Amino acid sequence: MPRKNDRNGPGTATEAPGTARAAGLTAADRLALYRTMLLSRLTDEREIVLKRQNKIFFQINGVGHEAVLAAAAKALRPGYDWFYPYYRDRALCLGLGMTPYEMLLSAVGAEDDPNSHGRQMPSHWGHKALNIVTQSSPTGTQCLQAVGAAEAGLRYRLITGIPDRAERFHEDEIVYVSLGDGTTSQGEFWESLNTACTLKLPVLYLVEDNGYAISVPIEVQTAGGSISRLVSSYPDLFLEKVDGCDPDASYSVLQRAAEHCRSGRGPALVHAMVIRPYSHSLSDDERLYRAEEERAAEAKRDPIAGYAGRLLSEGVASQAMLDELRAQVQEEVVAAADRALAARKPAPGSWARHVYSETVDPTSPAFSTEPRSEGGPKTMADLLNACMHDEMERDPRIVVFGEDVADASRDEHLADLKGKGGVFKLTHNLQRRFGSARVYNAPLAEANIVGRAVGLATRGIKPVVEVQFFDYIWTAMMQLRNELPNIRWRSAGDFSAPAVVRAAIGGYLTGGAIYHSQCGESIFTHTPGLRVVFPATAEDANGLLRTAIRCDDPVLFLEHKHLYRQAYNKGLYPGPDYMIPFGSARTVREGGDVTIVTYGATVQRSVKAAEAVAEESGLTCEILDLRTLQPFDWAAVETSVKKTGRALVVYEDTLSFGYGAEIAALIADRCFDWLDAPVRRVAAKDTFVAYSPDLEDEILPQIEDIAAALRDLGRY
Ligand SMILES: Cc1ncc(C[n+]2csc(CCOP(=O)(O)OP(=O)(O)O)c2C)c(N)n1
Numbered sequence: 001m002p003r004k005n006d007r008n009g010p011g012t013a014t015e016a017p018g019t020a021r022a023a024g025l026t027a028a029d030r031l032a033l034y035r036t037m038l039l040s041r042l043t044d045e046r047e048i049v050l051k052r053q054n055k056i057f058f059q060i061n062g063v064g065h066e067a068v069l070a071a072a073a074k075a076l077r078p079g080y081d082w083f084y085p086y087y088r089d090r091a092l093c094l095g096l097g098m099t100p101y102e103m104l105l106s107a108v109g110a111e112d113d114p115n116s117h118g119r120q121m122p123s124h125w126g127h128k129a130l131n132i133v134t135q136s137s138p139t140g141t142q143c144l145q146a147v148g149a150a151e152a153g154l155r156y157r158l159i160t161g162i163p164d165r166a167e168r169f170h171e172d173e174i175v176y177v178s179l180g181d182g183t184t185s186q187g188e189f190w191e192s193l194n195t196a197c198t199l200k201l202p203v204l205y206l207v208e209d210n211g212y213a214i215s216v217p218i219e220v221q222t223a224g225g226s227i228s229r230l231v232s233s234y235p236d237l238f239l240e241k242v243d244g245c246d247p248d249a250s251y252s253v254l255q256r257a258a259e260h261c262r263s264g265r266g267p268a269l270v271h272a273m274v275i276r277p278y279s280h281s282l283s284d285d286e287r288l289y290r291a292e293e294e295r296a297a298e299a300k301r302d303p304i305a306g307y308a309g310r311l312l313s314e315g316v317a318s319q320a321m322l323d324e325l326r327a328q329v330q331e332e333v334v335a336a337a338d339r340a341l342a343a344r345k346p347a348p349g350s351w352a353r354h355v356y357s358e359t360v361d362p363t364s365p366a367f368s369t370e371p372r373s374e375g376g377p378k379t380m381a382d383l384l385n386a387c388m389h390d391e392m393e394r395d396p397r398i399v400v401f402g403e404d405v406a407d408a409s410r411d412e413h414l415a416d417l418k419g420k421g422g423v424f425k426l427t428h429n430l431q432r433r434f435g436s437a438r439v440y441n442a443p444l445a446e447a448n449i450v451g452r453a454v455g456l457a458t459r460g461i462k463p464v465v466e467v468q469f470f471d472y473i474w475t476a477m478m479q480l481r482n483e484l485p486n487i488r489w490r491s492a493g494d495f496s497a498p499a500v501v502r503a504a505i506g507g508y509l510t511g512g513a514i515y516h517s518q519c520g521e522s523i524f525t526h527t528p529g530l531r532v533v534f535p536a537t538a539e540d541a542n543g544l545l546r547t548a549i550r551c552d553d554p555v556l557f558l559e560h561k562h563l564y565r566q567a568y569n570k571g572l573y574p575g576p577d578y579m580i581p582f583g584s585a586r587t588v589r590e591g592g593d594v595t596i597v598t599y600g601a602t603v604q605r606s607v608k609a610a611e612a613v614a615e616e617s618g619l620t621c622e623i624l625d626l627r628t629l630q631p632f633d634w635a636a637v638e639t640s641v642k643k644t645g646r647a648l649v650v651y652e653d654t655l656s657f658g659y660g661a662e663i664a665a666l667i668a669d670r671c672f673d674w675l676d677a678p679v680r681r682v683a684a685k686d687t688f689v690a691y692s693p694d695l696e697d698e699i700l701p702q703i704e705d706i707a708a709a710l711r712d713l714g715r716y
């Protein structure tokens, strides 16, 4: 027996055609839907012409998807609900109020384009006033961000201490997210669905199933060929399949889905069967991989022709009215294109804006405060925990989540338990102090943690999330490389996601082996838009984490596991307002013969090596602890190298292509005339870290390796 949700091909939607009355659509509503669909189609057609004339540089169409999207726009509220669309959602955006002119500004790459101000390809939707959140190109990343955005509503509801919370959410808001059938294969889609259902978030998923992901057909993509069948057991998930070429039926289903979300019953997934008659994009020709019969059958489902026919046959419109409408729409689109072609392009040099916040500068003196120390010596773990306590006390928008960060998820038992508070205890007692609405465990999924943080931060919550081990940060890499750091830049400042991601990094653990010893900071310092911090002492960790939280940029805050509880880097609690500006190195030791540039766990090793060498030969080293790696304190490095004439860069990560390469290259480039010796690096062997302690010692840079390099440099 065929199941309700099976993919049976075109025309087998659960919602019968002709449901306009049931959905409460008036004749005027239906004509308006038709107009939005037509506007979308003719804007695509215009862009295709412009692309063929080389007047625009990319085109991807929404043809065949117009009906369900026009219906979605009608079921949702622009500037009230939140939108995470994908590139086929032209009709949605038009229905929400974006104009063809605004879309064509995007196609020509104009400065005034509200989508990205000339920074992204067209059809990457974004519109601040309409709550359409800047869209990227990776398929699937939008899902976890949408969940984070929906979670922001939940946090605003639960955290009553946030002063302006009433203006920041609506009790019955919805977060819309759409994706193609192919994109449902991405893990982030499934991670998002899991959390949307667990937290019963008002996320409305629209899967626009056109049966293909570029050339890959559905049976290769999706087990059994139907995504709605696969998701049918998710709890509290409203699920319906619909003919997405039928605007009346689509509206009816989307109305019900929206109602489910608005009433707090949980997420909804609408599986809309659509068509894609114009190939994937102008770079694709579907005749290469689709049979002619299949294409001909699909053409018969064209939503615009189909709806026009229905409006005529049901007496909603006459042919003359439809002709007149088409002429009007065409005229509007042509005029919009002509205007857009004449629009101002972004100014040369404007690319440099919005990489980071334009208004809050974490390198400025505003982030330099004096410590007001009290108490006895504390470890780095203690002072990081203290900073989070202080900051959560100060700012109710801060939420902390990650794997094992809560004291006890079942908080009815919390009073009787000591509490976990992180595998390294960094977040201990935060849940007890600030409650489960602000400190909570996440599923074991790093993309989930970072992707949600992006969505939360976009809506003004301040997430300070934990990635338990840097070694496992890679599952979040798409969010960390392609989303978190460039949301501000790709929207030219219209959106931002200033989340803090803390991660426990590094080796020297004796037995940490491959998967509990990794460094890899240069992979992130190589990513524009991200601040990267790597403290070596307890007091620095406290002051830098506070700057990370109070600044307005996304920050990757790297905490060295080996440094969490050493005796040598303990410090006094510096008070609740202690901040260290980014890009300010600490001079650990002054000297005149060699400059050592280092950070993290090799700071102390460098000190020991410098002491040994000073004792044996009198050679004196100036040691700079960079503290922040992006930005870093070039001025301090330059001044010191010009004084000493010799430079050694010491870092724990593998030697080749690492952070030290950049520092060494800059010194060679800018201090050449002052150098008396080659610029040297000491770092880990180019391998992974072994479990066996002798091998671990050999692989990671040791005091003796640094001392040997210093002796060698002293010979010049
Ligand atoms: C993570 C990622 N991998 C690959 C691509 C290249 N790509 C862009 S669209 C696409 C197909 C998407 O198919 P589907 O989700 O079904 O959407 P449709 O284009 O059919 O509407 C691919 C492979 C991408 N943008 N992102």
Ligand SMILES: [Mg+2]
Residues within 6 Å of the ligand: 180, 181, 182, 208, 209, 210, 211, 212, 213, 214
């Ligand atoms: Mg598809």
